[in-house]
Amino acid sequence: MAHIRKGCYTIEALNPEAPYGPRGCIFFPKSLELRLYKFRRADFENLKNVAVVTRQTRAVFKGVREEIERNWGWCYVGKPLFYYREDGTKVREGKNMVYTVYVNPRLEIYECGWEPSDPEDAFCPEDFHNRYGSRIWHWRQAPK
Amino acid sequence: MVQHFPSKKLKGESSFKKVPLYNEFGDCIDYRTSGETAYRDRLNSLITLYRSMKDDRVIGFQIKGVTALLRRLGCNVLKIVTAGTKADNSIPLIAVLFCAIQESKEKAPLKKLQELAPLAHKIPLNQKIPYKSAA
Numbered sequence: 001m002a003h004i005r006k007g008c009y010t011i012e013a014l015n016p017e018a019p020y021g022p023r024g025c026i027f028f029p030k031s032l033e034l035r036l037y038k039f040r041r042a043d044f045e046n047l048k049n050v051a052v053v054t055r056q057t058r059a060v061f062k063g064v065r066e067e068i069e070r071n072w073g074w075c076y077v078g079k080p081l082f083y084y085r086e087d088g089t090k091v092r093e094g095k096n097m098v099y100t101v102y103v104n105p106r107l108e109i110y111e112c113g114w115e116p117s118d119p120e121d122a123f124c125p126e127d128f129h130n131r132y133g134s135r136i137w138h139w140r141q142a143p144k
Numbered sequence: 145m146v147q148h149f150p151s152k153k154l155k156g157e158s159s160f161k162k163v164p165l166y167n168e169f170g171d172c173i174d175y176r177t178s179g180e181t182a183y184r185d186r187l188n189s190l191i192t193l194y195r196s197m198k199d200d201r202v203i204g205f206q207i208k209g210v211t212a213l214l215r216r217l218g219c220n221v222l223k224i225v226t227a228g229t230k231a232d233n234s235i236p237l238i239a240v241l242f243c244a245i246q247e248s249k250e251k252a253p254l255k256k257l258q259e260l261a262p263l264a265h266k267i268p269l270n271q272k273i274p275y276k277s278a279a
Contacts, residue, residue, distance in 0.1 A: 005197075009149045011149065012184065028149060029153055032167065032169060033150055033151065033154075034154065035150075035165065035226075036155075037151075037154045037158055038156065038157070038158055038159070038164070039158075039159070039160060039161045039163075039165060040160070040174070040176070040179070041158040041160065041179060042179055042180055042181040042182065044150060044158075045181075046181065047150040048147070050148065050149070050150075051149070058173075062267035065189075065208060065209065066188070066189070067189040067248065067249055067250070068189075068190075068208065068212065075263075083181055083197060084181065085180070085181050086179050086180060086181065091197075092263075095183070095197070097183060099182075102170065104169055104170060108169050109169075110167055110169035110170030110172070111167070111170050111172070111206075113183065113184045114181075114182075115183060115184045115185075115186075116182065116183070116185070126186070127186070129145070131186065131189075140206040
């Protein structure tokens, strides 16, 4: 996996193409970061949680747009302790949510955000059985 | 390997804008009526609601697969443009939203549609998605 991509931050993460193998990289476009900073400041502040998700990934799903295109993209899931307000204030997350990081087939992060967790598995997004193509990694099944 | 992400060096004004923002990396549109922290609540396979983290009210939505939806509406789309790029055509956001509700094979829960309706009702017709037409 190439570690540098022009115009992007390189973020170390589970390799979605081989999640049980060596770690790889995903990328965050700097133009997207700037757009969030300018117009979606709360979303920008919550990008601090991307590192929590990539360092302590709880699950990875493949196929995040099954109705549009099968096996398109991935979703990394984590459970940060805090969310951030638009002024940067840190608040303890208390609604039993997960933070999801969506990645396109070019390994570029295009969306990050909070979502309710599933009643069956607090480390997965709500209704994960029906929404995604397949779960390709779960922290409880990771080799120690 | 993370290089100071997100950056602490970004400068300039941050001001929330109540306009549709097209994300070319995910072919999706984000529309919000408030800049507060939100969480995502799926409506169907093509639309996600944004709810306020503070009080759970609907404050926006995201539409996915926008290029295909525009073509479904008869737009001869080459590329949806982002800020700073010249467009030669556009379509009202509300038309794209209705198309996404209709086109998804997954039925949207009525209660959530009812929560989206007051917000959708207030979207002005001049909130448009600009695009470049194919030759």
